[in-house]
Amino acid sequence: MPNYRPPDTMTGTPAKVTLERGTVVHRVHSSRRDPAGFNPRPSHCLYGGGRFDGTSCDPYGYLYVGLSPAAAVCETLLRSLPFDPAGGPRLLPRVSVEGRRLSTLRLATDVTVVSLMSAQDLAAVHQDSWLVQTEAIDYAYTRDWAHWIRGHTDPWAQGFVWSSKREPGDRTVLLFGDRCPKGAVEAVEGDAVDFGTTDGEAWLNSVLQPYHARLAPTP
Known part of the structure; x- marks a missing residue:
């Protein structure tokens, strides 16, 4: 599927x-970043970056959120975290959470997004589950597809929604900064969880526990 290029037209x-x-949505992010701020930095067209980031080929600000705290944590922190063959919990390296927090956000306006939830939804954009399930090795291709879908849903599509890869029972959302009005997302004051605190660490471990994971012990 990565070698399948988007068609000229969307039928x-x-x-x-x-x-x-x-x-209400949730986001794991750097403590230095505005909780409701879109990432303005385009990813490289070929290397690094996230599944549906903007790039120099189609520059737009982007904001990934989960519809639950667990979805935000799983999508951000449990990527490719292997299970212990001996049966112990998966250990999340502490470097993964340094300087990071979870913020609760709220949509300040209605937002219309392209649904990529079902096989029918994906077929409507000439794709299948590969688009929302493939690993990072294929993200250059998924970004290209995202740009193609954006181009064929201009101007109404303000983002995408799909089933979280790491928590299939929940949903992940990407919002486009160039199509959402200013102030479309606002932070819910007082609901941030700082992973660098004792309470934040305890909260994070409570979320990770059902996924057979926890923060690695302090060296």
């Missing part, structure tokens, strides 16, 4: 989903 009808004003 399907992308599914629309409206995330209503007041919807």
Whole structure:
């Protein structure tokens, strides 16, 4: 599937989903970054970057959130974290959470996104589950597909929603900074969890425990 290039035209009808004003979402991010701020830095077209980031080929700010704290934590921190063959918990390196926190955000306006939830939704954009399930080795291709879908849903699509790869029972959302109005996402004051604190570490371990994972012990 990575070697399948997007067609010249879109013959399907992308599914629309409206995330209503007041919807609460969650984000794991650097403590130095505005909790509700879109990432303005384009990823490289070929190397590094996330699944649907903007690039120099299609520059746009982007904001990834989960519809639950668990989805945000799993998508950000449990990527490719292997299970222990001996049966012990997966150990999350402490460097993964240094200077990071979880923030609770709220949509300040209705947002319309392309649904990539079902096989029918994906087929409508000429794709299958590869688009939302493949690992980072293929992200240059998924970014190219994201740009193609954006181009064929301009101007109405303000992002994507899909089933979280690491928590399939929940959803992940990407919002486009160039199509969301200013102030579309706002931070919920007082609900941030700083992973560098004792309480934050305990909270994080409580979220990781059902996924058979925990922070690695302090050296």
